[in-house]
Amino acid sequence: MTAPIRVLVCDDQALVRTGFATIIGAQPDMEVVGECADGRAAVDLAGRLQPDVVVMDVRMPVLDGIEATRLLAGAGVPQPVKVLVVTTFNLDEYVYEALRAGASGFLLKDAPPAQLLHGIRTVASGAALLAPEVTRRLVGRYAGRIRPPQPTDSALTPRELEVLRLLADGLSNGEIAAALVLSPETVKTYVSRILTKLDLRDRVQAVVYAYRRGLVS
Template sequence: MTELAPGDPTGGRPIRVVVADDQEIVRTGLAMILDAQPGIEVVAQAADGQRAVEVARRLRPDVCLFDIRMPGIDGIEATRRLAGPAVADPLAVVVITTFDLDEYVYAALRAGARGFLLKDAGSVLLSQAVHAAASGDALIAPSVTTRLLRAFADTGPTAPPRQPVEPLTDREEQVLAAVARGRTNSEIAGELHISLSTVKTHVASLMTKLAARNRVEVAIWAYETHRVRRGG
């Protein structure tokens, strides 16, 4: 699920990133990869979750890139403190890990993460995830996208799914289903034979009606309310 928003979300300046990983060689490598990408600047690094939260709150970066397994406060708890449902002004967090485990992905996105990648994703996907997060969008490693979102339906929400503030139109229902299946805006436009700008308008309307902060939350809601079912 990846769709880079049009325009420049940072007003012409580089996307500022904080990287947190307890392994120095991995942390340094991620920072070097990101710094080499056009339009991205690593402004700080942290070796544990507590430090990552402190630095992120102080610097207010555009994107935080957090490993899951860190001493003390892990990446999931750090994400919850910076981007969780209770945070009034959440930061964009992308979680990156060596382990392709559903429970990690589930917990990270529940905590407010705007993306989930494996450490072998490569520089292109890493850069795309940072740009997507900075644009208010989401990117999840392709290997886990559909499996992950369906897991939300299997486990069920902890509370009854919220109802939209206004009923969804038939076209919004179609766009919702496509988003839940991991389609990009361009793919949705092609499938539904509508313009890209119209797709973006419908996605924005869905986010407003569902009080969702990104496409991941829109997709989760679709599965939780059984608008999209396993194999559907």
């Protein structure tokens, strides 16, 4: 049997934190290994409990979710932890900073339980996740500040550009495969090539890159 996904929930609102923990803990493939109310506690607990995913709020006392994410998942961290950030529309700037800090995914706090669970599973698998609402409203708005200008997109083949555009529209590998009549394995290979050619860390950065370059709008 596959080991359950170990999840640490960090949110300074007790009702939200308890709600998330209850939903997550009810899943047979997930285990809530800890709860906390601020970013400093999240960093400390993550070091001891070694969660697979931290569900992280943004605005919290002591240490906010952005700095906590940078300490857990940022560049240069010896053993980075995957972080799924939860936010609201009025925190656009904070989520932009969390993206730079190394977060693997973003969801809105009012997302339905199924979307939260899907997000945790997606991030735990090593993929990245952006809620469509966040992609269009936030990433499109701040994409120009994520990376310095790139010289050209000519390194990508026409097919790779197609895959990148669909990825930026929020499609999964399976959905891209169906749209382009390819196998999921072939799409996975295309995505890997795109990340390598453009020197991008993950799918989140690929989405940002696509918006920055005007490949989607």
